[in-house]
Amino acid sequence: MTTMTDTANAARFREFKMPDVGEGLTEAEILKWYVQPGDTVTDGQVVCEVETAKAAVELPIPFDGVVHELRFPEGTTVDVGQVIISVDVAPGSGDAPAAPAASAAEPAPEEAPAEEPKGRQPVLVGYGVAESSTKRRARKGAPAPVQAAPAAAVPAPAPAQAAVQAELNGRGVAAAVADARPLAKPPVRKLAKDLGIDLATVVPTGAGGVITREDVHAAAAPAGAAAPEPAAEPVAPVAAAPAAEAGARETRIPVKGVRKAIAQAMVGSAFTAPHVTEFVTVDVTRTMKLVAELKEDKDMAGVRVNPLLIIAKALLVAIKRNPGVNAVWDEANQEIVQKHYVNLGIAAATPRGLIVPNIKDAHDQTLPQLAASLGELVATARDGKTSPAAMAGGTVTITNVGVFGVDTGTPILNPGESAILAVGAIKLQPWVHKGKVKPRQVTTLALSFDHRLIDGELGSKFLADIAAILEQPKRLITWA
Structure with missing residues (x-):
């Protein structure tokens, strides 16, 4: 009963x-x-x-x-x-x-x-x-x-909560705590907890009094010290394999989580879409000068400017000139689906494996907005807090293998996308410039694309346009 x-x-x-x-x-x-x-x-x-x-x-x-x-x-x-x-x-x-x-x-x-x-x-x-x-x-x-703790161990509401309750004329401890609690997103709360920062002591600068990640870093920094600068590129160190036991000849690592999903996606992509990869080596000396100038521009204050930002903008302009690149193959309906928006993916190595979050509607963003979006993507990926929604719906991806000192590679398409651009290391090399051999900043780009959607002519024009913009960045103005 x-x-x-x-x-x-x-x-x-x-x-x-x-x-x-x-x-x-x-x-x-x-x-x-x-x-x-x-x-x-x-x-x-x-x-x-x-x-x-x-x-x-x-x-x-x-x-x-x-x-x-x-x-x-x-x-x-x-x-x-x-x-x-x-x-x-x-x-x-x-x-x-x-x-x-x-x-x-x-x-x-x-x-x-x-x-x-x-x-x-x-x-x-x-x-x-x-x-x-x-x-x-x-x-x-x-x-x-x-x-589970026995009933006797369940604590009564803290004195501070009781005080808030009295102040709010008996509306209840839960309501009082909710009202008194500083406003911050879960990842920011986690950051504050890791740094030992009491959010009640942090001065919020976000809209509506919300505490941001930068506010927490500022509170954690010693007096007079600047907040830590974001990593140079959106790549975090890959977690090391578990240490082998003494005398062990093998270590077995379970395939699960992100690593399992990566393996399945790469196999599916490699054996579904016919990959073609083209390469171009380009003088990016003027792009590097532009990066240095933008770092001093007051309109770019507060955002990180690096070569990846200009490369991303060049790719977006090249898509505008070659819209057929931004499409997907619909096998079920036997259709080519043309995308009129660009969700720009940025491949990032994290402690849990490779992920590809994307910037939604990147084609509509100004250069400062794109820089801010890249910075937010970097911070979130580095903390391992990228949401599944942030990795869904990508159309074209950039992978920056140059941060590892690699000249280039032959990247595999992110499933559901038509193209991926690999950016190699930017190095000072001898280059023929205006009829003379001079030291110039040079890099190699590699573009992999789905040959069902993109034929050799379109793929070549698209890659050539990206290279031309990086060689002469003023084309960002004349071609945009």
């Missing part, structure tokens, strides 16, 4: 399920918990970081309360729709039932989900997915299963 006490307890506890954080993803691995049983959480607070087949994503919880139970330890791969955390939304209203211990060998038995109260509904997609068995992948160093 169900008692009134059972009903009350069921209403007290809300469950947060693993959402579909990408496009039809079925599972994700819990990389890190940011909360423990007994911690107070508020609507929108990031509670864990998960890795999907596309990226690492931070999950915010859509309600207030006190953490009752973490259903799975770090390192566990969980199906979309599985409950990962339960929260006591009415702490202090009675004794909480003992939480079952999570086991690394067997899934914890699931309680019947309580009916969602009316009001604010979860904003993450993926709710209502039929639950299925949970896959667990053992790994070395995985933490012991998380044990």
